[in-house]
Amino acid sequence: MTDMKQSFLLPLSMVTLVVLLGATAWAREPDGAIAFAIAIFMLPIAWSIIEWRYRGHELDESGREDLATVRYSVAGAALMLAVPLAMTLFISFGITATLGDDLEKRAMGVIFGILFLIYGNYTPKRAVSLSEKGCSPAQRQAQTRFAGRAFMLTGLLYTLVWMFAPISWALPLAMAVLISGVGLVMLRALTLRNRSKGE
Amino acid sequence: MSSVFKALSDPTRRRVLEILQTGPKTAGELADEFEFSKPTMSAHFAVLKEAGLVDTRRDGKSVIYRLKLSVLEDALLGFAQSFGIGNQAVRQGTSDPKSKEEPGND
Numbered sequence: 001m002t003d004m005k006q007s008f009l010l011p012l013s014m015v016t017l018v019v020l021l022g023a024t025a026w027a028r029e030p031d032g033a034i035a036f037a038i039a040i041f042m043l044p045i046a047w048s049i050i051e052w053r054y055r056g057h058e059l060d061e062s063g064r065e066d067l068a069t070v071r072y073s074v075a076g077a078a079l080m081l082a083v084p085l086a087m088t089l090f091i092s093f094g095i096t097a098t099l100g101d102d103l104e105k106r107a108m109g110v111i112f113g114i115l116f117l118i119y120g121n122y123t124p125k126r127a128v129s130l131s132e133k134g135c136s137p138a139q140r141q142a143q144t145r146f147a148g149r150a151f152m153l154t155g156l157l158y159t160l161v162w163m164f165a166p167i168s169w170a171l172p173l174a175m176a177v178l179i180s181g182v183g184l185v186m187l188r189a190l191t192l193r194n195r196s197k198g199e
Numbered sequence: 200m201s202s203v204f205k206a207l208s209d210p211t212r213r214r215v216l217e218i219l220q221t222g223p224k225t226a227g228e229l230a231d232e233f234e235f236s237k238p239t240m241s242a243h244f245a246v247l248k249e250a251g252l253v254d255t256r257r258d259g260k261s262v263i264y265r266l267k268l269s270v271l272e273d274a275l276l277g278f279a280q281s282f283g284i285g286n287q288a289v290r291q292g293t294s295d296p297k298s299k300e301e302p303g304n305d
Binding site for chain 2: 061127136137145148
């Protein structure tokens with residue numbers, strides 16, 4: 001039960017932080033309204049849908065583990081949004097002004113890349129749920145291990161791009177790396193889900 | 200971190216982790232893969248659990264073991280396996296987790 005409470009409070013605090021950071025960034029930089037609006041509303045909406053789907057269900061231990069895993073993933077996603085939002089605010093308040101424009105961008109990219117790398121390393125550290133819902137525990141574990149490696153490699157490449165690529169190429173290259181890495185993990189998850197449905 | 204190195208230094212425990220890489224297993228399923236006595240296997244499981252590399256969940260009468268390896272720990276496992284760290288201790292019969300001599304200190 002303690003784990004369930006913790007698994008709820010952690011994403012709650014992280015999502016609240018993202019909303020606060022996003023709202024502040026929106027107020028400071030009205031030009032980026034769309035991006036900040038997405039950052040503010042995406043996670044609370046997605047998380048509400050998840051909680052609503054689980055609401056009213058009598059969950060066994062595996063079901064509770066499933067829900068806790070999803071909640072921790074929401075917290076992870078919130079962290080991924082909170083860091084660039086905080087860095088945007090640092091720039092907006094002129095805290096990093098001494099670095100200069102290019103170095104500022106590179107520092108932001110490197111910090112985000114390292115964060116992604118650390119997140120990838122710890123992704124398979126959480127034991128998988130034993131629920132047979134969606135796919136078998138063995139398939140779920142294989143997917144989690146794949147995701148961890150892919151995220152770690154993505155973080156490493158993202159960091160290297162921001163460190164060494166010419167500044168005019170860094171953003172499109174880094175985005176290509178990020179989209180490829182996350183896309184690959186999503187594609188594998190969807191393939192696994194469809195295969196399990198077909199069985 | 201030293202508990203992780205200690206856990207990975209023994210080939211039996213590495214084999215347990217390798218088996219768990221294929222998916223969660225009951226204690227019985229894992230023990231069936233080895234010729235050691237139950238107390239010896241329990242001691243190996245305890246070392247792995249203490250290092251935070253596996254997790255247990257009771258399901259009725261059986262205990263289910265699940266893998267909890269970070270990507271780096273996974274790489275370390277592969278590295279230790281490739282170089283056969285601790286294999287000599289097994290050949291010399293000092294890899295029993297309850298023995299006074301630390302496994303893998305050969």
